[in-house]
């Protein structure tokens with residue numbers, strides 16, 4: 001067992017050798033500082049992004065596209081940008097991201113592919129999705145669903161949340177580590193660690 005690589009321990013040991021400022025800079029992407037005392041968006045130093053239940057509404061074989069905003073559904077337009085990195089903070093190009101969500105009225109399209117699609121991270125491990133802000137439906141706080149699969153890796157199924165939502169306090173699935181960073185204009189960002 002002693003010969004087994006321990007990526008997380010190696011990351012932490014590496015961080016310990018850095019001056020504090022440099023170590024913090026590696027742990028937190030720019031602009032990802034938390035607010036209101038909540039834990040910030042997880043970065044590579046916090047380990048892999050947690051998984052979450054798929055829920056009942058995933059549909060296989062979504063189209064390849066990263067713009068849902070032309071689907072003619074109700075909802076406030078927004079952009080979700082971000083990156084996929086590994087536990088050593090290196091970008092992971094070519095990672096599959098398969099998103100699905102409800103419209104602004106809390107309704108999923110379970111017959112077609114409105115507000116569903118998959119795409120891949122670019123050479124820098126980055127992605128950009130144009131969509132609408134998901135609404136609320138009974139029993140859940142506001143959220144996106146996503147499956148993430150790095151090349152040759154396993155599928156991570158998880159969900160992303162909005163900070164400051166009243167229903168975050170009553171949704172038993174919600175986790176603060178999965179909150180996006182949301183700008184004043186409503187656009188959001190998140191870094192997945194795989």
Ligand SMILES: [Fe+2]
Nearest residue numbers: 055140143145
């Ligand atoms: Fe959902």
